[in-house]
Amino acid sequence: MEKVTAIVIGGGATGVGILRDLAMRGVDAMLIEQRDLAHGTSSRYHGLLHSGARYAVKDAEAGRECIEENTILRRIGRHCVEATEGFFVRTVEDPEDFEAKWVEGCKNCGISAVQISVEEALRLEPNLSPKIKAVYRVPDAAIDGFRMVWQNVASARRYGAKVRTYTEVVRINSTNGQVTGVTVRDYFTGQEYQIACDFVISAVGSWAGELAAKAGLQVGVQPDKGTLIAFNHRIASRVINRLHQASDGDIFVPHGSITILGTTSMAADKADDTEPSVEEVKKLLNIGRVLFENIDDYRILRAFTGTRPLYSADPNAKGRGASRGFVTLDHAHDGLKGFISIVGGKFTTYRLMAEKAVDMVCEYLGNKTPCRTAEEDIVEDPSEALMGRAKKFFPVHGASLAASRLGAEGLSRVVDKLEKQPSSRQLVCECENVTLAEVEEAAADPTSFTLSDVRRKTRMGMGTCQGAFCTYRTVGTMVANDLTNGQDSKELLKDFIEARWKGIRHVLWGNAIRETELTRGIYEGTLNVNGAMKK
Amino acid sequence: MKKSDVVVIGGGLSGLFAAAVAAQNGKKVTVLSYGAGSLTIGGGIVDIMGYADGNVPFATPIEGVKNAPEGHPYTFIGEDTVKEAVEAFKKMASAEGYAYQGSLDEMQWIPTAVGTLKPTALVPRTMDVAKMEAAKKLVVVDLAGLKDFSAPMAAKNLGLLFPNKTIETVKVPELEKSGRDMTAFDTARLLDRADIRTMFAAALKSKAGKDVCFIVPPILGTHASYVAFDDITKQVGAPLVECAAVAPSVTGIRLRELMLSILRKQGVVFIEKANVCGNIVENGKVVAVTTKDFGRQRTYRADEFVLASGGFYGAGITADQENVKEVVFDLPIVAPARVEDWTNAKMFSDAKQPFAMIGIAVNEQLQPVDAEGAVIYPNVRVVGRNLAGYDFCFEKSGNGVALTSAYKAASLIVKGGKA
Numbered sequence A: 001m002e003k004v005t006a007i008v009i010g011g012g013a014t015g016v017g018i019l020r021d022l023a024m025r026g027v028d029a030m031l032i033e034q035r036d037l038a039h040g041t042s043s044r045y046h047g048l049l050h051s052g053a054r055y056a057v058k059d060a061e062a063g064r065e066c067i068e069e070n071t072i073l074r075r076i077g078r079h080c081v082e083a084t085e086g087f088f089v090r091t092v093e094d095p096e097d098f099e100a101k102w103v104e105g106c107k108n109c110g111i112s113a114v115q116i117s118v119e120e121a122l123r124l125e126p127n128l129s130p131k132i133k134a135v136y137r138v139p140d141a142a143i144d145g146f147r148m149v150w151q152n153v154a155s156a157r158r159y160g161a162k163v164r165t166y167t168e169v170v171r172i173n174s175t176n177g178q179v180t181g182v183t184v185r186d187y188f189t190g191q192e193y194q195i196a197c198d199f200v201i202s203a204v205g206s207w208a209g210e211l212a213a214k215a216g217l218q219v220g221v222q223p224d225k226g227t228l229i230a231f232n233h234r235i236a237s238r239v240i241n242r243l244h245q246a247s248d249g250d251i252f253v254p255h256g257s258i259t260i261l262g263t264t265s266m267a268a269d270k271a272d273d274t275e276p277s278v279e280e281v282k283k284l285l286n287i288g289r290v291l292f293e294n295i296d297d298y299r300i301l302r303a304f305t306g307t308r309p310l311y312s313a314d315p316n317a318k319g320r321g322a323s324r325g326f327v328t329l330d331h332a333h334d335g336l337k338g339f340i341s342i343v344g345g346k347f348t349t350y351r352l353m354a355e356k357a358v359d360m361v362c363e364y365l366g367n368k369t370p371c372r373t374a375e376e377d378i379v380e381d382p383s384e385a386l387m388g389r390a391k392k393f394f395p396v397h398g399a400s401l402a403a404s405r406l407g408a409e410g411l412s413r414v415v416d417k418l419e420k421q422p423s424s425r426q427l428v429c430e431c432e433n434v435t436l437a438e439v440e441e442a443a444a445d446p447t448s449f450t451l452s453d454v455r456r457k458t459r460m461g462m463g464t465c466q467g468a469f470c471t472y473r474t475v476g477t478m479v480a481n482d483l484t485n486g487q488d489s490k491e492l493l494k495d496f497i498e499a500r501w502k503g504i505r506h507v508l509w510g511n512a513i514r515e516t517e518l519t520r521g522i523y524e525g526t527l528n529v530n531g532a533m534k535k
Numbered sequence B: 001m002k003k004s005d006v007v008v009i010g011g012g013l014s015g016l017f018a019a020a021v022a023a024q025n026g027k028k029v030t031v032l033s034y035g036a037g038s039l040t041i042g043g044g045i046v047d048i049m050g051y052a053d054g055n056v057p058f059a060t061p062i063e064g065v066k067n068a069p070e071g072h073p074y075t076f077i078g079e080d081t082v083k084e085a086v087e088a089f090k091k092m093a094s095a096e097g098y099a100y101q102g103s104l105d106e107m108q109w110i111p112t113a114v115g116t117l118k119p120t121a122l123v124p125r126t127m128d129v130a131k132m133e134a135a136k137k138l139v140v141v142d143l144a145g146l147k148d149f150s151a152p153m154a155a156k157n158l159g160l161l162f163p164n165k166t167i168e169t170v171k172v173p174e175l176e177k178s179g180r181d182m183t184a185f186d187t188a189r190l191l192d193r194a195d196i197r198t199m200f201a202a203a204l205k206s207k208a209g210k211d212v213c214f215i216v217p218p219i220l221g222t223h224a225s226y227v228a229f230d231d232i233t234k235q236v237g238a239p240l241v242e243c244a245a246v247a248p249s250v251t252g253i254r255l256r257e258l259m260l261s262i263l264r265k266q267g268v269v270f271i272e273k274a275n276v277c278g279n280i281v282e283n284g285k286v287v288a289v290t291t292k293d294f295g296r297q298r299t300y301r302a303d304e305f306v307l308a309s310g311g312f313y314g315a316g317i318t319a320d321q322e323n324v325k326e327v328v329f330d331l332p333i334v335a336p337a338r339v340e341d342w343t344n345a346k347m348f349s350d351a352k353q354p355f356a357m358i359g360i361a362v363n364e365q366l367q368p369v370d371a372e373g374a375v376i377y378p379n380v381r382v383v384g385r386n387l388a389g390y391d392f393c394f395e396k397s398g399n400g401v402a403l404t405s406a407y408k409a410a411s412l413i414v415k416g417g418k419a
Helices: A013-024 A060-076 A097-109 A118-124 A145-158 A205-213 A278-288 A347-365 A384-390 A396-420 A436-444 A451-458 A470-480 A489-507 A511-526 B013-024 B061-066 B073-077 B079-095 B129-134 B151-161 B184-190 B194-205 B227-236 B250-265 B398-414
Strands: A006-009 A029-032 A086-090 A114-116 A134-138 A141-143 A162-164 A167-175 A178-186 A192-196 A199-202 A221-231 A239-242 A251-255 A258-262 A300-311 A326-330 A339-344 A427-429 B004-009 B029-032 B108-111 B117-120 B137-143 B166-172 B212-216 B240-242 B269-271 B276-282 B285-293 B296-307 B317-319 B324-326 B380-382
Touching: A006 A013, A006 A178, A013 A029, A013 A145, A013 A347, A029 A145, A060 A097, A060 A141, A060 A347, A086 A097, A097 A134, A118 A134, A141 A251, A145 A162, A145 A347, A145 A396, A145 A451, A178 A199, A199 A205, A199 A347, A205 A221, A205 A300, A205 A339, A221 A278, A258 A278, A278 A300, A278 A489, A300 A339, A300 A489, A300 A511, A326 A347, A339 A347, A384 A396, A396 A436, A427 A436, A427 A470, A436 A451, A436 A470, A451 A470, A451 A489, A470 A489, A470 A511, A470 B151, A489 A511, A489 B151, B004 B013, B004 B398, B013 B029, B013 B079, B013 B250, B013 B296, B013 B398, B029 B296, B061 B079, B073 B079, B073 B398, B079 B398, B108 B129, B129 B212, B129 B240, B137 B151, B151 B166, B166 B194, B184 B250, B194 B227, B227 B240, B250 B269, B296 B398, B380 B398
Parallel strands: A006 A029, A006 A199, A029 A162, A086 A239, A199 A339, B004 B029, B004 B296, B029 B269, B137 B166, B137 B212, B212 B240, B296 B380
Antiparallel strands: A086 A134, A114 A134, A167 A178, A178 A192, A221 A258, A221 A300, A239 A251, A251 A258, A326 A339, B108 B117, B276 B285, B285 B296, B317 B324
């Protein structure tokens, strides 16, 4: 039987952070994820690197953690961060008396909040409603959840860690109150097998309760559903928050050429309850209209939903009142040694959460190696020479995009390929500037099984056309390179479009409906991927 | 602005064909166009009716027309008119030297770029599926540098459909070192040149032979003529069949050229970038439509109007969060009240998409009617994608409804309103 020291369950930000930290401290570790990396909440949120200002009044500790981690991630994870800064905007609808409390709260947490005049704010962000009352600048930023997860894994692998995706945990095995391993199931083949280990670290967020139950334990995590909207424009160049008590639909985050607005908050029955609704979208737009009166002029690309893991010691507590802070639970206290759950928290503090969980493991192991994840860059910068070579094949902006997506190592492999085969510079995804060489690189990775896996690694299909053109091309590439893992190419095409459809069908008005007619015209009308064949 | 007999709103296939039929019968026609509709997506092939509800293929196109469900445009257009329209189209195309083949009595299962087959009715000669069916070996052309066509995928899936045929691919080197991405249209433009055709044919020749048929992306020339196709076929010495592929559709661009050439000869006035947004009504009849572009408003007067503005895709119908609207005459739209009921949970299934059935209700004269069935404007005819009650992607009926409704509208106008 295969054996490692520690198994991390969950391929979101926390899980990959733990994996990297374990590997860097020399602990033999493997990560297991039920679907693809960042399939859960780490890709279903704003993509906001909090300054902490949102928590300054209500939860000063969370605020302080955020600003510290924000500062660290801007440095070690700069390839995933766009340092946009953020505005906190008090609108006509926001109570005036909160402002002073908030300014004081930011000061206490060490978060820089600098007031600027409304005129200056409107000069910087002309789409903001001219009726706004007060504006502060804070060090918020945009962060790419997929890329952050992916680059953590690349780094962990360099330190010897293993990763297995599409692997579901069936059972956590133990003897005499001590973890001995896990029984897992291959998602594609259904085959079950065991992996031995001394530690299991549960970093499964909203799924924490379900997973703990597989070890016969209880963890009080309430999945809380949040829906977000992606617009196909950069409505603002900065993160825009409402200056009021944190609430629904009050944050806009720019990412590349799009903007994300969110979120709603609603108790969910299940962690994978990720279907948005028209009602939620309309609610978000109504709230968003207070900050941006022209919000209806922008095309909505899609709506999407994630579930936050809200932890409370009392399993019956629900909603926004529950703590957003995190806890590390050593289940030795519940009678199972070697099983640790980390729950709650937020993307911004994933590194700190990982550090705490790994500290706990290392204490058991007597491992004194200090944590270095706050110092060492996740991926290296590409050298000037490498960038020079890359620019021969990519447009200048495309070269920087590719470098930030791939990191130095990945970029170097892609550039090698381009030099050998210059025709692979062809753009498979025009919306996000993704070349054939990059798609081939992502598709060939052992964690890529479906087209959506390639999408998360490259951003292909995530731009304006939502896969209308690049889906066919990417599947073609997978077939040509024998990377379909035996799957029917027609099913790969359909699955990918279906995954996009899940987010589009709740915003089917304006130009989204025209885009849908185009996509259907191509795949159903012309290519007939769905029609029954003649007998 | 001089008055026309007929103003056609929309420059897609239904608008162009309505204009051609009316003009051929002596009417003075003006076309107001704002783009080419779906001609550049799937155009170039005339689907009539491929699938019944439940994703069951019809044996022949006419069987599909006869069995069209209640409320389907074909039930208003009528079987006889469908037959007349198909003949009129074929005659018109033939006279221009770009004949279409196929009929209502035989389904043409043409190959696609995925390697599936798609049921259609009328195709250009470049898509003669009989040649593919007769061949023992299919060779899929893999042209270096061409985007939007995967020969390995097409070959693999065709192999599943034709287990008794040998399936191969043939690599063709880049036709031109352009250093940029090549679409099917770019490639077709190159193959308009005789020297490039010779180069292309030479690359295929090694695989040519008895019982061989080449499956090619739609790249055999941009024009509505068979010059490039015939030249290449002759040089290769084996048949070539073009497949249906991802937009921009070269076959659709050829069809558009064909229609525009006909309109030109008949003296139809063709206005581009005409953003039609309003109308003038006198005594219950429309007397003019108005356009607004670059800040200047123009008025186009006519006795009869054909609304071929292309539904949602053509922006003839628009939707916001609360309302669905027909933009020129503000005609009532038949649509489920809640957006929640517009879609199926799956994009691809055995059921039609409710939103695709959204459109304008008409009577048998193709005049728009209100909820009680009363005619709204007697001199407005609604054609093509604006019509309610059909899902062209699911049924494979797009250009069929476009052509036949256009023909009916034009014929009614020519005959003075009597069917």
